[in-house]
Structure formats: C-alpha cells, structure tokens
Amino acid sequence: MYRKRELEKKIVITLLLGLSCTGMGYAEKVSDGSDGPSFDLGTITVEAKRPDWESKLSPGTVTVIRPDDYEGEQKDLSELLKMVPGVHVRELNGKGQYTTVSVRGSTAAQVGVFVDGVLYNLGGDAAVDISTIPVKNVERIEVYRGYIPARFGGTYIGGVINIVTKRPSKPNVSASFGKSSYGGYKGSLQIDAPLGKGSFMLGVNRDQSQGDFRYQNYNNDEAVVSYQKVIDVEQGYIDSAYASAITTTFSALKVTEINGHTAEYYASNLAEWNTYLASNAAYSAAYDTVIAATSSTLSVNKIGSRLYSLSDYNISSNPKYTYVKESLSVAELAMVTPVLAYASASERAAYIQSMINNGTYTYADYWNLYVKLTSLQKLSYTYGVPLSNAKRLAAIEKYKSLQEKYGDGTRYRKYNDYKNTDVIAKWQDDHWLAKATWKEIDRHLPRSLMWQNSPSAVVDTDIPSFANARTKQTIISKEALVGRRDTIGNLEWGWNINYLNQAKRYKCENWKDLDKFYKWFYDTDNVQDMYSKIPMRKWSVYDSRRWGTSIDGTYKAGNNHMLEFMINYSDENMDVKGSGITDGTLETGYSSTNRYRTDYTQKLFNVQLQDTITLNKRGDLWLTPSIRYNQSEINSGKAVGWATNVGTPPEWMFDSIDQQDNKVTWQLALKKQINENLTLRTTCGTYYRLLNLYEIAGDGGSILPAPISSNSAVKSLNFPVPEEGKQFDISAIWNGRALGADSKVQLTYFYRNADKLLMLWRYGYDYWSYTNTSNGKAKGVEIQTDMSWKKWDLNLGATYLKASAARWNDSPAVGQTSADSYSVHQTYTPEWEGFCRLGYRPDKKTMLFGEIKYVDEMYTSYDKNIPSVQDSLTTVGLGIKHQFGKDFQAVVGCSDIFNKGPQLKVHEGNMTYNADYPLQGRTYYTTLQYKF
Template sequence: MKNINGQNILAAAIAVSLGCSLTEFLPAAYAAPTDAAQTASNDADDSLMDFSLDAMTVEAKRPDWESKLSPGTVNIVRPDEFKGEQKSLPDLLLTVPGVHVREVNGKGQYTTVTMRGSTAAQVGIFIDGVLANLGGDTAVDLSTIPVKNVERIEVYRGYIPSRFGGTFMGGVINIVTKKPETTNVSLEVGKSSYGGKRGSMEITAPLGDGSLMVGTNYESSDGDFKYKNYAAERYIPSIKTYIAENEKEIVEFNNNNIDMLNGTLIKLSDEQVKFFKENNDEWEKYVKNKGENSLSNSIYENRYNFAKQDIDNKNFYKIEQQLIDEGIQQKYFDAGYDDNDWFTGVANDWNGNSFGPGIITPEIKDEIIKIYGDSIVQGNINEWTNKVNPENSPSIEAYVQKVKEWKQKLKEAQNAIRYRKYNDYEKSSTIVKWQNADWMIKGTYNKLERHLPDSVWGGDVKGAFASNGVDLYDKFYYDSRKQKQENMGLMLQNRQERGKLEWGWMIDYAYQDKKYNAEHILIENFNPGQDWELANTPLRAWSRYKSNKYTAQIDGGYKLNDNNMLDFLINYSNERMKIKGSNMDKVLSKENQNSLASQIRNKYDQKLFNIQIQDSITLDKAGSWILTPSLRYNQSQIIGYSDGKRFGDGYFGWIHPKDSQTNSKTTWQLALKKEFNDNLTVRMTGGTYYRLLNMAEIAGDGAGILPTPADHNGKGAIFPVPEEGKQFDVSAIMHNKLLGADNSTTITYFWRDSINMLQLERAGKDYWCYYNDNKGKATGLELQSSFKWDKFDLDLQLTYVNSKSYSQYTANGNNNGYSSVWSTYQPEWEGNLRITYRPSDKFSVFAEGHYTDEYFTSRGKASSGDISPYLSGMPVAELFVMNSGLKWMPQKNWQLTVGCNDIFNHGPRAKILSNITNIPDGYINPEFPTQGRTYYVTARYQF
C-alpha cells in the first residue's frame, strides 16, 4: 500500500476490524469525500501498503473505512444528504445498484430487501455492527427501522468483511448511528399526503470526557389512498352472465319443472305440456291443488302404476330381505350409514328413486304406514310438490338470493375505485448514545402500531375476483387486524490498543414484543360446520411473540508484519422466543387431532457461534496488489419446545416436546485488488457461503408453518438444512473527466450459484413447511456513475439480474427431479437516476426517477395447457416512478423542503397480467396496492 507523505497507514488498515474513521488517520488531502455518490464510487480505489502503527484516536462506532479498504463491493448512503425529503430506509436503499426493495404489504408496511437475486432471508441487517435479524422472523422488516439518527448505511454485496458475524448469501446492510460530537440542537417537522405527519428532535452535547446524543422521532399516516380495482372491472362480464343465468332460471322455473317431472314422476301428453308451458298460471294451480286433478295425485298414480312392475313383493320385510340378498344393505352400511338411515331409506323408496324402479308397491303401503306412519309416504310427495311451487320452493328462493348477491357484486365491480382500508401506521423511536475515545453506550426504544391491510386477492390469486369488495366493507372472518410492536436495545462497547494489537469487546441486549389482535371478527355469516377450522386455527384472533437476545463479541486487528494485517472476530448470541395466542391451549378430541391447535410450539431457543478471520496482504512494494483471504466457522443450534396437547400417534407425530438441530460449516472468501493508476482499479472476489437458518424456517411459527416432516405421515423429524452457495464478482472502478464533469464510475459483473434453497410449500390441508427444494443461479451487471459539475450533479445506478431457479417437490417424501420455475419478485432490470441543480447557495432543485422492470409473482411455470409459461408466472408490469422537490435555506440554520413523490401517480396503477382458468385475460392488482402521488413539506431548524 502507498505511503502518504512518509507516513505508514497501519491505522487505516486496522480500521477494517476496529471501527475508526479514515479521516482521523489521513491528511486532509486524502480524506474520504463527504458526498455520498462520490464516496460510493470510491469504494475501493485507494490502496495502502506499509502497515505500521501511528498515534490515533479510536472511535467506538464503525467508521467510513469501507469506501477505501473493503475488498468487496460496498456502497455508502448518507441520510443527511437527503434531509427534508422524508425518505425511509427502503427509499434510501433504492439508490443502491444490485438492491431490490419489496414493499410486501404496501408503503409503510412490511418491507424486505434482496440483493443480486437473493431471497430476503439471505440478507443480513446489522445496526452498529450487531445483527438485527431475530430468529423468529424469516427476514427483517425494513419499515420498522428508523434512519433519522443514522450517519450512514453501508451496503455490501459479494465479499462480506469479517467484522460481520455470520454468512449471508445475498449481502449485508450495516446501519451506523451518528456519533455525538459538537453541541447541537435540531428540530424537524413535516406534513404529507394521506394524513402523513412527522417530527424529530436531536440534541448533542459534551458529557464528561465524551459526548451525548439524544434523538426522538415520530411518524404516522392514515394511509387511505385511492386505487382502481382491475379485478373487479374484469369480473363485470362474468357477473352479468351469472345474473342473467339465475334470472333465466326464475323466468323459466315452471317450464323447466314441467320438463323435469314429465316422464319421471308424472306422465303428460304433448298437448298438456304445450298448454301448461303457454299457461304457467294453470300449471301453478295444478301444482298447488289437492285432490284428483293435482300434481300430488298424478305423482302418486304414476308411482303406483310403476310399482306394479314389481311382483312377489307382498310386504315391507320381503322387500328388505330382497335388498339384503342383493347386497344393497351392506353397501349402504359400508358407505357409513346406520340402521336408522337404512330403514328410513327403504321406507322412502316407494317411488323407486334409490334402490330400483318401484320395489315398494302400493299393496304394502299399509305395512309401511304401520311402521313409519302415513307422513313418510305423503311427505315424499309433498317434498316434490314444494320443490316446484314458485311460492315456497327452496330452489327459486336460492335463485332470487343469488340474483341479489350478484347484483351487489355488480355494483361493487362497476364502482371499481377503492380507498385502501387498514393501511395506517404510527411509529416512534428514541436513541440515547454516549461516546468517547474508548467507550460507547447506546440505548434505543422503538414503538410501532399499525393495522395490517387485507389482501385484494383474498389470499389467492383466483380469489382476486371474488374478493373485489375488499376495501369497501369487511369480507374476511378476521378483519381490522392490528399489530403493536416494541423494540428495546442496550449496547456497551470498549476498544483498546496494545502494541501491534487493536481489539475491542461488545455486549448487546435486544428485546422485542410483537402483539397481534383481530379487532373485528365477523360472526353474522359464520357457519360452525364449514368454518370450524377457520374459527379454531391458532393465533388467528390474537398472538404475542416475545424475544430476548443476548450477544457478546470480541474483534480486532493484529499487525503480523509491515505487509500483513490480520482481522478476527469471535461472536456468540443466545435468543429465546416465547409465543402465546388464541386457541394454543385448546383441548381437542382425537377425532380433531388434525387441527394445528393441538400442535402449537410455545418456545424456541437459537444459539449462534461465529469465528471469523481475515488477512490483508500487500503483494508488491508499490502497494498496487492486495490479496484478502478469509475463513469463517459458523454454527447454529435451534431448539423448539412444545407443551401443547399432543397425540403420540397423531397426524403430526413428528412434533415432539423438544426438537433440536445443530448445523455448522467452514467457508472461505478471497479478494484480489489491483490499482493500475490513479484512474483505474480492478477488483475480484469469490468464495463460498453457508446460510444458517432462523427459527421460523426450522421450527415453524407454531401455526400455519410447521416443522418439515419426512413425509405427510410424519415418520421422521427431518428439518431443513442450511442454504449453500458460491459467488464471484469482478469490478472496474474508474475516475476521469467526462462531459466536462468529474466522473466516478463502477461496473461490476457478478455470478452466484446456490443449492438447498428454501421454499415454503403446502404439506397438508391447512399447514405449510419449508423444504430445501430449490436451487438457482444468478448473473448480472451493476453500474454506478456519478457526474459533478459546478451547479449540477447527476447520479445513475443500473442493475441487470438474470436469475434461473429450479425446484424439486420433496414434500411427502417425493423427489420428482428439478424442473425450471420462475424466480419471483426479482426484476431483470432496475435503475435509479437523480439530478440535482444548485442555482445558488440557498436553493437546490432535484428530480429522480426509479424504473422497475416487470417481475414474476408466481413460481409455477406452466408447460402446456391454456396458460402459457409466461402468464403462469403472473408478471407485474414494469413501473416508473418520478419524484421532484425544492430545498430552500433562507438562513444557514433554516431549511424548507417541498416535494412530490410519484408525480405521475403510477404506484396505484401497478398491474399484474393474468390468465386464470375461467377468467378473461387482462390485468389484476398486486396483492397489496401501493399509494401513489404524495405531496410533502418539511421545515428544519438547527440551533
């Protein structure tokens, strides 16, 4: 590595493992740029050679060293550069190439991030170097992480530095909170569309031999934005058809009954049929009359004549014996009927419907009446006459009711404009942080309250049409579902220097209390027989998940010689999660043992252990070649406990009072960097990955997701195994003059091959399991380019990802070999462009656009039939969102920002192209529509 003014820069290299800012070690001319885009483009362009130790001040927090020394791809985003723009963590991550943000439940709701075609679970989220992923969650919800008191967001892909414990196949995001330095007080308030409100206060001041920072933030939104329901619009032709069909049944009710009865229960001449069809009122009199000229008498006479075909059947008992001799009775019993059903069936068979034509003859009618009474015989006749009487026929009442229901659906569909219900949220956060040269103490508290919006698909893409009334009124059994979440954390860190060794220790405590409650349970249309499972499913009405996690870590750097710097990390964490919820303690009979209520898990433990070492080696005297190998040993033990009401021979026999699994493996990484000159640096990285699973993936969530069985009968206790993979990338980092501007450009090619990838599959009627069914490959390109003129800035990020996924169906012990499936929720192209114009020191105008290519939402790929392979993936149409704003600083300590997000209101118009069986081709909405055009204003004052 280079000497700078004769100084040896061991300090900067040590920062790789310590937490020290390069700006504290380098002369001002070599300090890292403060502009985010410039910093990001410089992610690996400077080299350092001669490792020696100079006097330095050690920071307890993580530094901005990645822009100089990270051996892999890293981007730095600084929230303060977007002051007043009301951007959330997901918004900021959209500016990073290779990163895709998925707002699963809509804006401000559950949000995840993927990298280079990974899954959300394959991305590690760290806050000040501490893993934020909790074992009970398959992925971190980005919408719950505040960024107001954050200095920078570090985004790593490919090679992951050893300072982050664990292996993550997609990448790592490290959120670094601000370091308190000078005395400062700042206030910020903002207002936005859809009832959005926000406010924040940050105070920093000296305290003892260090500095104290106190920050508090608040944000809320009503979230009732407007959108158009495309599924409802598409459903109109089908609804009209259903209405017409049922109305036709009503109009032609009498004529249809004439045709249905004639030749079976009665015998009419052609003239009589014609007369009755032309004179329906006469037919109705015929139906309602009693006596000789009546339908009831005609049915009896017809049956009587028909019954004469049977001979030698003189009494009821002979008939019964005949049926027994023919084996009919045994078949009856085999079908599950009992003696009472049998005798009633024989008695009712005098009209020859069940056992044959006219077995019970009128001659033995008296015998039947003696046993069962005349009501049995006459009741059968009455049943038929009532069916065809339009005044009291159950069938015509059903047609009338269906017409009424379908007309309501038509009204809903014709008015396809919806206002999103249950999309509100309220968030608050507080951070207290004290820091000096050696110590850091940090406490945090975050609170979230939000409703969970209903799916416009009704949980299934085919249900999008039947559920077109969502957001008009409550449709589902559990509605107005609310979530309350509290997170608390306490962190203590110390760093020390002893000769050639710089090291530190850290302990961290994290607590999460996540409550869910269905405020509104529909009971007026509840059918106890049909909806028993719905009403008795665990955790549907309410649940509470409480997690306590303790983490201890030792890490540091040791100078082996002038050209070798060794970084190390030892990390251990222990998390316990407890679950309570509705129907978890329900005592079920053995007949109902298939219900998940008897199989609930109420407690989980996860213990993680990581040992990681990394060596930075300068290969030449000029310091232009740097080799960085690393080794990782990662181990996880997960234990699931259950004290539920269990059956040893039950349907879920593979779930035991205590199930445990331990997984571990050693993996490696290697990075090589070559600095050709001041304008060009080339970097290559590669390695293997072994992603340890979380509790939710192995032990399930205690309700709809259960531990994976060997097969449906639960003869084994085979858990999923960790995901594995290999990755490689190569980058070129260039700094030049281009188009009259200072330009920094980074181009990266990446490749990743993954096996044992998890897929959630239905393993039974009402539960799902994770299986290691998938494997896949992803290749792609990342481009980031930054242009700086006197008054203009232009930042461009572009990502191309070509993902190929394959799946084998292993549920129920079957292995059908791998077949191609769609890679879901991963656009092939994604890009972001931002232009900033500064006409004066007091004004700046910005405009930005984000393009997301189409992507698939269903993994199944049709090979034949009515649905093409492309349409079977349910592709979301491409989307372009444009934002713009103005910043004005009338005084140095004042800033006013006004802006508009999604200027063209494209968000709510997002569409999915579908071709569902029996549904006409066209578009439907995404499962959770997103809000569109938003206006906002923010005022910021700094004392």
C-alpha cells in the same frame, strides 16, 4: 481537548469523502476501497464501533449512503436502498408495511442486516422487515455485496447491510416537521450535548400515515358482471317454465344428499335453504372471476379431475345435472362423453393429454370446457331448488345492491395505516460507547387483493368477507449496547455486550363480525364462532429475547500484513402465545391435526479471521484471504395438541426439535491499483447460510418440521439444513475527470451458484414445511456513475441480473422415490433495475433535484407453465430545497408524480388484475427543519 477531537474528526471525514466519492452537495457517497488500505494507525477517531480508516479494509463492493445527504426528502430505509446497484427492495405489503431486501438475486433471508455491527436478524423472523428500522439518527448505511468483511459474524449469500448510528457531536438541538399526502406526518427532535468526557445524543422520532390512497380495482368489472349473471338467472327462472321442470325433477330426489342434507330436510327448512342460496349464490358467482383469473394455473390433471367428478352424479341421467347436460353443445358433449368412460381421474387426464398431443383438441379447448362445466355445476347446484318469485325478486334486489357497492372499481386502501415511534440515547467518548433504543410500531395489516380464494374485488369494500379481516400489529423493541475500543501498540481492538427484546402482538379487531359472517356464509349453527376458534386467529404474541457478546480487532503485523479477527456469540429465546393455544381453549374439529410449539431457542457462534497482505514494494497490489467458522444450535419445545384422524402421529410432529449445524467457509480477494485513476479487483468465496428458528422447527402454527424421507437418493431433503453457495465478482473502478466533471465509474460483473435452497412444500391441506428442494444461479452486471460539476450532480446506477432456479419434481414426503428436478422462475426478481438522480444548485442556498427509478417486469409465480408477470414500474420524483439563513431549511417535493404505483398490473394469460398489494402513488410532501 474537545476542539482537538473535533478537528481530528473533520480531517478524517474529509479524507474519507475524498477517497470514497467525487459527488458533491447532495450526491450519493460511494466507498469502494479503490485507493488501498493505509497501515499508519496514528491517532484514530472512534465512530460507532469501528475506526474510520478501517472502512478501507473491505476489498469487495461496498456502497455507503449518508441519509443526511437527503435530509428533508422524507426517504425511509427502503427508498435509500433502492439507489444501490444490485439491491432489490420488495414492499410486500405496500409502502410503510412489511418490506424486505435482496442482493444480487438472493432471497431476503440470505441478507444480513446489522445495526452498529450487531446482527438485527432474529431467528423467529423469516427475514428482516426493513420498514421497522428508522434512519433519522443514522450517520451512514453500508451495503456490502460479494466479499463480506470479517467484522460481520455469519456468512450471508446475498450480502450485508450495516447501519451506523450517529456519533454525538458538538452541542446542538435540531427539530424537523414534515407533512405528506394520505395523512403522512414526520417529526423529530435531536439533542447533542457534552457529558463527562464524552458526548450524549438523544433522538426522538415519529413517522405515521393513514395510507388510504386511491386505486382502481381491475377485477371489479368482472365481479359486477358475475353478479349480473346471478340477476339474469334469477329473472330467467321467474320468466321461464323451466323452473317447474326443475321442481318436478328435484322432488324425485327423496334420498339424494345435497350438501350433506336430504331433499326432505330442505322441504322442511325452506327458509334456511333460501338464506343459504341468497348468500352462496353471490359468492359462487363472484368465484367465477377467480377461476377465470387463475385459468392457466389449472393443469390437464385438474381438468381430468373436474370431468371425473361429474360421474358422481352421472351427467346423462341425474335430474340435478339435466341442466348441465342440456347446456352443452353437440361438440362439447363429444369432448365430455369419451372422458366419462374412464374409471379414474388419472386415466381421464391421460386421455385428455393424448387428445392434445395428437392435435384432436387443444389445451384451450379443454380449458374452455372446464370453465363452462365449473360454472354450470355451480349454477345447477345453487338453483337446483326453486325459489318463490318473491324470494327471487328479493335476491335480485340484493345482488343489484352489491353491484352498487362494487361501483366503478374505485377503491381507497383500508387498514394501510402505521404509526412508528422510536427513541435513541447514545453516549460516546474516545473509548466507550453506550447506546439504548426503544421503538414502537403500531399498524394495521392491509389485506391482499388476491387473498386466498376470496374475490379480490371484495377487498377494501364494506362487503362482509374473510378478505376484510382487520388485524392490528404492534411491535415493541428494546435494545442496549455497551462497548469499548482501545489501541495497544499495533493492535486496535474492542468488545461489546448487546441485548435485544422484541414483542410482536397481533389482534383481530373484528373477529366477532367474522364469526357472524362464517355462520351467514354456511347457514348453519354448527359453525358458530368458527373463525375465532381457529388457534392464533383472535390474538397472538411472539416474544424474542437475545443477548450477545463480541470481541474483535485489527493487528498490524509488520509492513505487509493487516490481520482482522472477530469472535461473537448470541443466545436467543422466543416464546409464542395465542388464542386457542395458551389460554386453555384449544379445540378440535377445524383441522385433522392440531399441533403448536410455544418455545424456541437458537445459539449462534462465529469465529472469523481476515488478512490484508501487501504483495509488492509499491504498495498497490493486495491479497485478502478470509476464513470463517459459523455454528448454529436450534431447539424447539414439544408441540401441544393432538391428532384426530391420523392414528399414532409421527414423532417429528410433536417431539422437540434439536439441530446443530456448523461449517468452515473461506473468501479471497485480489486488488490492483493500476494508476491514480484505475483500480481492478476480484473476489470469490463460499457461503453457508445458517437457518432461522421457524425454518427448522416451524412457526407455532401452519409451518412444521419437514418429514423424513425414506429414500436415500433424497436424504438431504429431510430436516432442513443450511443453504450453501459460491460467489465470484470482478470490478473496475475509474476515478478522474470526464466531460468536465469529477467522475467515478464502477463496473462489476458477478456470479453466484447457490445450492440446497429452502422452499415451502405443502403436505395435503394440513401444513407447510421448509425443505432444501431448490438450487439456483445468478449472474449479472452492476454499474454506478457519480459525476459532479460546479452546479450539477448526476448519480446513475443500474443492475442487470439473470437468475435461474430449479426445484425437485416431488415433495420430500416420507417414501419419496424420485429426486428429479425441473426449471422454475425466480419470482419477484427483475432482470433490469435502475436509478437516476440529477441535482442542480443555482446558488449556495438552493437545490433542485429530480429522480427516476425503474424496476423491470417480474414473474409472480415460479411455475413456468403459468405466464404470470407483474408490469415494469417507472416512477419520477421532483423537489426543491432552500436554506433560509444559517439554521432553517425547507423542502418541498412530490414522488411518483405520474401516479404509477397504484396502476401496477399483473398479467396471467389473457387476464389482468392488480398487484397483490397496491403501491402508494403520487405523494406530495414538505419538511421544515430548524437547528437551534
């Protein structure tokens, strides 16, 4: 009986490989359903949760990747998905850290990720972090674009990724060990054994890395120059008689408040004032770098506001700003003086715009003036009180020391380490499936090089800074699945019950040092423990628990219909805990409004039906309609906290949030097999992406529910509602001989129109909210070619994507009176993306392979007035595999051999700086694998 099942399995796999691809050896396997469904149920083999023949029931675009084809190459899920046309992977925090995936220009939240047919997306997450999903014990990865089969509950605008774990097979024990650059290590052990009437698999895997790679900080030189400015100014005060003039004018300011204190205060607290200068001067000067780097983000309104602020001190008479006035040229004074005549910032901005419009001055003229005024104001403020020569000499030595710490810009990435451990136990026979998994992720969270307003050159140094907070993240996930499948006549059906528990823990390991830094930075006892008193800063925990159940099946209704149905339900609860919130230490004083939610629930219900209809006697023309009903019910408990200066807080700020959304959507596909080589197909449909918990109810901190707009013209911009969209694609698949090779070429044109897209709006400086304030379109072409000769394999994939988007002109705040929109860039969406892999097999035991990946340049800001663009990236990898005998294999390789990842640049106007998170570059690896 056991041998019979094994024979059946081999026959089915062989048939699937013949239908789905022409690649051989290590070539990528692509399934596209081009040969049409066969309705002969016969004897089936259960693999994961679906029978193999059912994979032919998807009439849309689907790519299947088998990780074993790349065994030993130390590829994670993100690397495998980069090979799929239409898929873009964004390693937000760098390799091995938080990573998301989008499909055909979608957002990451619009992609559904399933493991063995069970939804992996959690309501408490913005999107699935695919870096947390191991692939060592995975049999295949299915990537669906366009038409989504009915077996996957929910409607996802981008697409669906289904990860199918391996089925226990014949008795087997295998182990592998791998090392790579930057402290990388991979180890695994898999045991397969017969158990009862089925087979049992146990897999244990470990993946870890220090991630301390070297890169060049492009802002470093400017930071060093900014410190040199401080040194020069201090030295200038020592050498110049101008210091005495400043002393005289400052002594006249007996009642003028500076930084909240009087001149008498500083006279009696000179030591404290000198300490403040020593600390503030460094950051004031270094901040010039950020101002310059973000110059194009400043609008005419901001220039007007800057000039308006000068009137607070009257640039023409206040002694404190004598330095500013005397530092302006005659031409610059001519630009400043008329602006000061206007009473408000908006009037000054209008005047500036009129001067630009009539050609008197250019935007660059005003921008250069803005930069100079900003710098002069800070210098005059910082050095408005004279220091003794001894203090100045000490400051000079301090800043020279800081320059030495900056060095030549060479950095080693800090807090970029991770340790991932996962265990899977799976038992399966011809009907039953039981699976349990445990996973622990232990990692630090690397800091962004453009973190808030801190100079990016400070990151990854030993210089105390907010940007060097050391945050530890631990994720522990537990999952269980039990299911059964049966065949009764023409009905193949099954059910499953699943459970998922995930605990995310965050801990700031150096919060005591940051408390000291705050006190040092502000030089006052009033901000003691300022960092750690901010809620959620010291530690936080997000516990999610979800259980679900599903029933689905396929019914052969006569010779021309194959019905597929699915009904599922899930109930998720998330609890939030954190310092300053649930430990009884919540305090006021850090923000105008304190409000946090600690309990969230979401219930999902899906009913979906699909019919594959054979339209002709030849059996080569199929129509596949599908209808879906999807529902979500979300509730968040009342917020805890209070308002300190807003009077009576609005109900939406503190009351519980309850929202239910539901809708019916449809899909339609038509497929025609022209001949044995050519198949044509087209699909279309509507989508309704149900929202996650924090998009509606907030995240327990800085994200709150959106306020309700009183304007009926924009009533859709109240509390967030699900995103909607329509899609269309058309494909041609050719399968045959070309250039002496077994070849397959798949060409697809796609189009999608999405409405009510969610975007974050910031309300003042208090909080952010999600609102449906955008819409977008995406169209493009995907092409994939797989060719296999006797000793060579070639895989090519490319995507052309043209995306456009628009957002509302005003935030949907209470009382909004306009719903005008304007065009924006779709960020981090490359226009071109491609992959090429070439394999050569000189003999049956050896394979040499090379890969090239290309990602086009991308906008990093949605604002079209900001020319902020990240460079294109081309990486090259090489490797060799060799089989020593029957059971032992060794792999040696190098990825990104030209070390392009750490060199990635972002250009904004004439400024150049690093990508937000540098990418790991040249990485050598070796893997040894033995099968017992």
